[in-house]
Amino acid sequence: MPVNPELQGKQYPPTAPYLVGREKVREFARAVQATHPEHHDVEAARAAGHADVIAPPTFPIVIQQLTWNQLLEDESAGVVLERIVHGDQRFTAARPIVAGDELSAQLTVTRVRSLGGNDMVTCETRVTDAAGEHVVTATSSLVVAGEAR
Amino acid sequence: MSGIDVASLEVGQVVAERELAFTRESLVRYAGASGDFNPIHYRDDVAAAVGLPGVLAHGMLTMGAAVQPVVDWAGPSRILDYQVRFTRPVVVDPESGATLHVLAKVGQLGEGTARIDLTVSAGDSTVLGKAQVVVATDR
Numbered sequence: 001m002p003v004n005p006e007l008q009g010k011q012y013p014p015t016a017p018y019l020v021g022r023e024k025v026r027e028f029a030r031a032v033q034a035t036h037p038e039h040h041d042v043e044a045a046r047a048a049g050h051a052d053v054i055a056p057p058t059f060p061i062v063i064q065q066l067t068w069n070q071l072l073e074d075e076s077a078g079v080v081l082e083r084i085v086h087g088d089q090r091f092t093a094a095r096p097i098v099a100g101d102e103l104s105a106q107l108t109v110t111r112v113r114s115l116g117g118n119d120m121v122t123c124e125t126r127v128t129d130a131a132g133e134h135v136v137t138a139t140s141s142l143v144v145a146g147e148a149r
Numbered sequence: 150m151s152g153i154d155v156a157s158l159e160v161g162q163v164v165a166e167r168e169l170a171f172t173r174e175s176l177v178r179y180a181g182a183s184g185d186f187n188p189i190h191y192r193d194d195v196a197a198a199v200g201l202p203g204v205l206a207h208g209m210l211t212m213g214a215a216v217q218p219v220v221d222w223a224g225p226s227r228i229l230d231y232q233v234r235f236t237r238p239v240v241v242d243p244e245s246g247a248t249l250h251v252l253a254k255v256g257q258l259g260e261g262t263a264r265i266d267l268t269v270s271a272g273d274s275t276v277l278g279k280a281q282v283v284v285a286t287d288r
Contacts, residue, residue, distance in 0.1 A: 033217055061183060
């Protein structure tokens with residue numbers, strides 16, 4: 001099944017709140033070789049004006065993946081994990097993510113187009129905090145390979 | 150927070166440069182930390198079965214690590230926007246791993262911001278395209 005062209009414009013419900021843990025931030029920071037003290041040391045983060053350690057710039061992918069799961073579980077979408085190649089990725093931040101944040105994310109499919117037998121799905125995930133304020137928007141293009149002919 | 154001396158920045162100036170080393174352990178660590186357990190990032194048999202030249206680094210690991218020289222230069226709360234295109238896969242050898250070279254240069258100076266352009270390469274090939282970081286210079 002190819003990607004459903006009617007997917008363009010579709011918005012999924014916001015995800016259940018994700019509580020950002022201090023050790024998760026440290027674990028993710030180690031994994032991306034982020035050594036800046038504000039990711040690891042609470043005192044250093046507080047001295048820089050944050051309530052707790054702050055997450056590296058690509059940490060929102062952890063929350064964004066929860067919204068990708070909605071897309072993959074949507075049988076009408078035609079987006080199959082095994083056929084996806086990640087084309088590009090962007091994070092536009094209003095503020096850094098801080099340990100203790102409760103974040104929710106909402107995915108909108110902004111564009112679907114065919115491209116030489118493949119489909120390109122562009123989606124935007126808007127991440128907000130417990131107060132409903134915008135924290136970061138993650139934008140991705142996923143190339144969904146056409147079925148073998 | 151120490152400020153960036155905007156007055157001294159010039160387009161084309163190198164602000165950071167670093168070698169990044171990835172091993173199979175880096176990929177397993179990233180899989181666990183991120184929740185991306187696609188087996189092409191740790192199983193040779195699965196990578197071969199889908200026609201890949203070997204086990205690949207997660208694109209998001211490359212993206213996440215490549216920005217770190219800029220984070221250390223500017224400070225993590227000054228990163229406003231970061232984008233990349235995944236143009237070439239990074240094969241991580243089970244014994245020798247993979248080495249990436251990151252060069253960060255000033256691409257453009259704006260009102261209160263600077264765009265830093267990253268060149269991320271493995272050997273002679275660049276692995277990310279349009280890798281751009283917008284940092285705040287007004288705080």
